[in-house]
Amino acid sequence: MNGLNIILIGPSSSGLSDLLSTLCDANQSNTDLPDRAHETDSTTCFQRSLCIDKNNKLNFFCINELENPSIQMDQFSKKILGFILLMDNNASNPIEDLERYYHMIHSHLKTSALVVGVSNLADNRLLKLTDYSRCLRELNNPAAALSFNNHNAQNLSTLVQALLYSVDPGLEC
Amino acid sequence: MxxxxxxxxxxxxxxxxxxxxxxxxxxxxxxxxxxxxxxxxxxxxxxxxxxxxxxxxxxxxxxxxxxxxxxxxxxxxxxxxxxxxxxxxxxxxxxxxxxxxxxxxxxxxxxxxxxxxxASTAIPKNLNVENGLTELKSATEKITAFIQREDEEHFVGSSRDININKPNEVLQIMYQPDQMFLGALTAVYEISKNRGAVTKLNYLDYDVIIDPKSEKVFTAFSDSLLRPLCLMNSTDKPNFTELGDAFYDSETCDHELPNKKLHSHDTDAFIWKVALWTSRGRLPADTNLQLPVYLSEWPNFSHVEAFPHAMQITALLIKQPMTLHGIASTLGIPQRYAFAFYSATKALSIAGVTRRQADSIFKPKEILPSRYRPLLEKTVKHLLNTPLPSKKALNGN
Incomplete structure (x- = not known):
């Protein structure tokens, strides 16, 4: 089965495993069931797969950067479709975190897309989504920065859709 | 009789x-x-x-x-x-x-x-129940599709594409936000944001309370009233009162909106919705269709109500300024979707007509299709067609 990869990186993967399972389970359409929750390598916290059809699947690799401070992106196959960075607006310096993650994956962004999900926006009114967008523009990447609630699978679905359209705005649906 | x-x-x-x-x-x-x-x-x-x-x-x-x-x-x-x-x-x-x-x-x-x-005696013996259920399902799907079309029409209208070189056709798709609820809302929101104070807008005897700190808007009326309100014209200047933080005292709140259940909205989602209901696929009157428009950041699609092609337009326009008819022809979609999108993003102050000469001189770069396009399209369809429960609902809490 052919696969495209989406990599999710964030300081905390709390709740993400359940959320991805929901996204993947909800979209299973009587095709092969994916491999579930297995360790793929030393830096991946977990992997979930979404079967698109009999021959294709979308793999989500989740990485908790705090547990794996030296992530080697090269170990993933070359079919990285994009990255979803999950930022916690309540962290001590989320914009600095964003810049650090960005530089970590920078070399891959020539061929893949980026989307940023920001959680806990209501807890820290000093930083707004527009601040994340501005930071991304300064990094010369007008990526989507969308709010993200790690109890809401629809939010995750929205982030994935934004990523897919960033790869190809001409997608018809 | x-x-x-x-x-x-x-x-x-x-x-x-x-x-x-x-x-x-x-x-x-x-x-x-x-x-x-x-x-x-x-x-x-x-x-x-x-x-x-x-x-x-x-x-x-x-x-x-x-x-x-x-x-x-x-x-x-x-x-x-x-x-x-x-x-x-x-x-x-x-x-x-x-x-x-x-x-x-x-x-x-x-x-x-x-x-x-x-019901137990009402089904004739010769009726094929399975066929009946299939027909019922098909009818339900048709009704759902009808409702979706209706909702979509409220957002983007049903206007045909226009020839942008014919002034009479261009005039037909323009509206005056300043003479509508949208204009009053965005003007008072700006004032309330600049002053950092809770502000009450009164429009045609309907009150809207804007809190710039929590980025919430409160109304005492529902969407079924809001939608027609968006389409009404008024030449009156917006009437507003600064309430300050005292609004959150229950007494003041009761005084301002007595005996009414308050509806709370996220400000960006509220302005987006009001702009779409006002626009219905039309454009604010000062829009120059000959010039490219820019988008400075993505609308927060986790909050705002998406309509067909909104994310496509965003992903295209965020890369480079383009004319609105250029967006429609590049994506192969009716112009009204691009016009509605521009109205909503302009109301959120994240889009506008570009004045830089450089943006008009060069033709926008061609967007090359991804080699994974068929697979990506299937994935988007999967995601769009599958209702997703929240974690809370899954746990049954």
Missing amino acids: NQWPLKVATICLNSRSLKAFELFFKSYCNGKFSFVESQKESQLCIVDFDHPNSMKQFFDFRDENNSAPVIGLSILNTDHSYENTTMLRKPIKHDDLKKLLSSFGYESLNAIKEKTPD
Whole structure:
């Protein structure tokens, strides 16, 4: 089965495993069931797969950067479709975190897309989504920065859709 | 005793309202009312008194037909006291209309239901239940598709593409936000943001409270009233009052919006929705269609209500400024989607017409399709067509 990869990186993967399972389970359409929750390598916290059809699947690799401070992106196959960075607006310096993650994956962004999900926006009114967008523009990447609630699978679905359209705005649906 | 179906004439009802009434008569009145062209022969007349020509046409109707009862509709003014005329406030409650129509002597839906045989004995023996279920499912899907189309039309309208070189066609798709609720809302929101103070906007006697700190908007009315409000014109200047943080004292809150249940909205989602309902696929009057437009950041699609092609347009426009008709032709979509999108993002102050010469000189770069396009399209369809429960719902909490 052919696969495209989406990599999710964030300081905390709390709740993400359940959320991805929901996204993947909800979209299973009587095709092969994916491999579930297995360790793929030393830096991946977990992997979930979404079967698109009999021959294709979308793999989500989740990485908790705090547990794996030296992530080697090269170990993933070359079919990285994009990255979803999950930022916690309540962290001590989320914009600095964003810049650090960005530089970590920078070399891959020539061929893949980026989307940023920001959680806990209501807890820290000093930083707004527009601040994340501005930071991304300064990094010369007008990526989507969308709010993200790690109890809401629809939010995750929205982030994935934004990523897919960033790869190809001409997608018809 | 009336002869059925009762002949109904209408005054100043547009085709969408007519359809809504038709659906209502079919669903709730067992088809006992049907529309007729001839006002003289009609046995009932429905008038939209919010339409500018309604009064003249109403009196013309009375000259021809003095006996038929009239149901008058209005969003604000329900105090008319014309003979044989009953007023209903818009948005109309189904129950109110049912009660009113019952007074014309037809059997109400409830009475019809009471006569319905018991379900266990009602199915004829020769009926193929499976086929029936399939038909029911198909009918449900059709209704869902119809509702989706209706919702979509509220957001993007149904206008055809225009020739941007023909001024009369361009004028037809322009609206004046300054003379509508949208203009008042965005102006007062800016003031409230600059002052950092909770502010109350009063528009046509409806109150909206804007809190820039929590980025919330409070209304005492629902979307069914908000939508028609978005389409009403008013030349009055926005009337607003600064409330300050005292608004959060329960006493002040009760004083400002007494005995009313407050609806809370995220500000960006509220402005986005109001802009779409105002625009309906049209453009703010100062938009120069010859110039490219820019988008400075993505709308927060986790909050705002997405409509078809909104994410596509975003992903395209965020890469480089483009003309609105250029967006539509690049994506192969009707122009009204690009116009509606621009209206909403401009209202959120994240889009505008670019004035830089460089943006107009060069043709936008061509967007090359991804080699994974078929797979990506399948994935998007999967995601769009699958309702996702929240974690809370999954846990059953």
